Amino acid sequence: MTDSTISHDKLARRGLLFILSSPSGAGKTTISRMLLGADEEIKLSVSATTRPPRAGEIDGVHYYFVDDAEFDRMVEEDDFYEWAPVFGHRYGTPKGRIRGALKEGQDFLFDIDWQGTQQLYQKDQQDVVRVFILPPSIAELERRLRSRGTDADDVIAARMERARAEISHWDAYDYVVINENVNACFAKVREILDAERMKRQRQTGLIPFVRELMN
Numbered sequence: 001m002t003d004s005t006i007s008h009d010k011l012a013r014r015g016l017l018f019i020l021s022s023p024s025g026a027g028k029t030t031i032s033r034m035l036l037g038a039d040e041e042i043k044l045s046v047s048a049t050t051r052p053p054r055a056g057e058i059d060g061v062h063y064y065f066v067d068d069a070e071f072d073r074m075v076e077e078d079d080f081y082e083w084a085p086v087f088g089h090r091y092g093t094p095k096g097r098i099r100g101a102l103k104e105g106q107d108f109l110f111d112i113d114w115q116g117t118q119q120l121y122q123k124d125q126q127d128v129v130r131v132f133i134l135p136p137s138i139a140e141l142e143r144r145l146r147s148r149g150t151d152a153d154d155v156i157a158a159r160m161e162r163a164r165a166e167i168s169h170w171d172a173y174d175y176v177v178i179n180e181n182v183n184a185c186f187a188k189v190r191e192i193l194d195a196e197r198m199k200r201q202r203q204t205g206l207i208p209f210v211r212e213l214m215n
């Protein structure tokens with residue numbers, strides 16, 4: 001390899017907005033955490049929420065926990081890419097510096113619902129990749145919500161009540177993965193991410209690389 005040759009190991013590419021959605025309890029947070037632990041090139045988009053923290057959740061890591069007044073202020077100041085009411089609380093994606101970072105090749109992971117997915121997709125179709133996680137059955141979905149041990153019975157009942165309505169949005173996603181075995185599901189989600197990174201349009205370094213090949 002001469003000095004002037006462009007290395008193909010790490011061609012420049014544009015980042016992507018990788019969305020995981022599912023009915024509550026299907027496992028998207030579990031898969032998100034596995035992905036963040038295994039892949040240094042993707043960063044969680046930390047949402048703001050008016051929901052109170054669950055045991056073990058850390059402000060600024062899992063969510064920015066804000067009160068209603070703070071959320072109102074963020075809406076008024078146009079701080080959100082998208083926001084939506086979910087299960088009686090409000091959740092939103094802060095703009096942060098996502099746009100600039102995308103150009104530098106940073107990928108972002110979003111654990112958001114179908115309403116937020118629609119809004120992000122309308123704003124930025126070329127960068128968004130939408131993945132929907134389905135549970136293997138409704139009974140297993142309820143078992144998972146109970147086994148998580150983080151929500152009271154009435155909260156679980158409300159989430160189960162909404163599950164069918166959420167599942168009805170499955171066909172607005174690019175990929176659908178059934179989470180029966182968590183490792184198998186994680187492997188499929190990783191394959192999707194890897195393949196999406198390889199898309200020609202995202203590989204901005206290809207143009208100079210090919211130009212040099214042809215010269």
Ligand SMILES: Nc1ncnc2c1ncn2[C@@H]1O[C@H](COP(=O)(O)OP(=O)(O)OP(=O)(O)O)[C@@H](O)[C@H]1O
Pocket residue numbers: 022023024025026027028029030031144145147148179180181182183
């Ligand atoms: N394939 C699986 N098999 C068995 N249990 C699983 C599987 N995937 C996730 N779980 C468990 O199910 C529970 C719910 O998972 P998780 O919190 O990831 O769901 P979620 O879709 O993010 O829910 P929410 O939208 O409410 O945040 C957790 O206790 C998790 O450990």
Ligand SMILES: Nc1nc2c(ncn2[C@@H]2O[C@H](COP(=O)(O)O)[C@@H](O)[C@H]2O)c(=O)[nH]1
Pocket residue numbers: 021022023024047048051082083084086087091092093111112113114115116117
């Ligand atoms: N539209 C958005 N939805 C979001 C966002 N952050 C999380 N969520 C979704 O809310 C429900 C409930 O989450 P939980 O942590 O209370 O169980 C779940 O479907 C999340 O995906 C957001 O910023 N925007």
